[in-house]
Amino acid sequence: MGTRAVRLLPHQKEQKGEAIIPLINVVxxxxxxxxxxxxxxxxxxxYIDPAQTESERDPTDAQMVIxxxxxxxxxxxxxxxxxxxxxxxxxxxxxxxxxxxxxxxxASVDAVQxxxxxxxxxxxxxxxxxxxxxxxx
Numbered sequence: 001m002g003t004r005a006v007r008l009l010p011h012q013k014e015q016k017g018e019a020i021i022p023l024i025n026v027v028x029x030x031x032x033x034x035x036x037x038x039x040x041x042x043x044x045x046x047y048i049d050p051a052q053t054e055s056e057r058d059p060t061d062a063q064m065v066i067x068x069x070x071x072x073x074x075x076x077x078x079x080x081x082x083x084x085x086x087x088x089x090x091x092x093x094x095x096x097x098x099x100x101x102x103x104x105x106x107a108s109v110d111a112v113q114x115x116x117x118x119x120x121x122x123x124x125x126x127x128x129x130x131x132x133x134x135x136x137x
Contacts (some may be wrong), residue, residue, distance in 0.1 A: 065102045
């Protein structure tokens with residue numbers, strides 16, 4: 001009878017613990033994805049249903065936005081109240097008068113009252129004002 005050769009494999013070290021590096025990579029990739037996709041803009045200070053228009057113009061992502069609610073509560077950044085907002089806008093536009101200011105007003109706001117407010121903004125040095133609306137679909 002023949003002899004059989006016994007093949008011995010080198011001893012493999014047992015892996016202690018889980019491989020944590022791939023998990024860390026996935027967590028950092030997810031963090032980067034959320035930072036790129038996330039919207040850092042704060043939510044509106046109160047509910048506003050903008051007026052409808054037939055405009056095809058896309059909404060912009062303006063840095064300066066004034067919010068006007070249906071009962072004419074006015075907010076700009078962290079400032080509330082019409083007179084306080086007008087003063088804050090005047091300070092904000094003291095250096096850069098060419099930057100556009102968006103006014104996001106509720107559809108139920110009185111047009112005459114809104115027009116007077118826009119005139120107050122212009123008298124405070126705001127050159128470009130855009131009224132935010134939503135397209136009729």
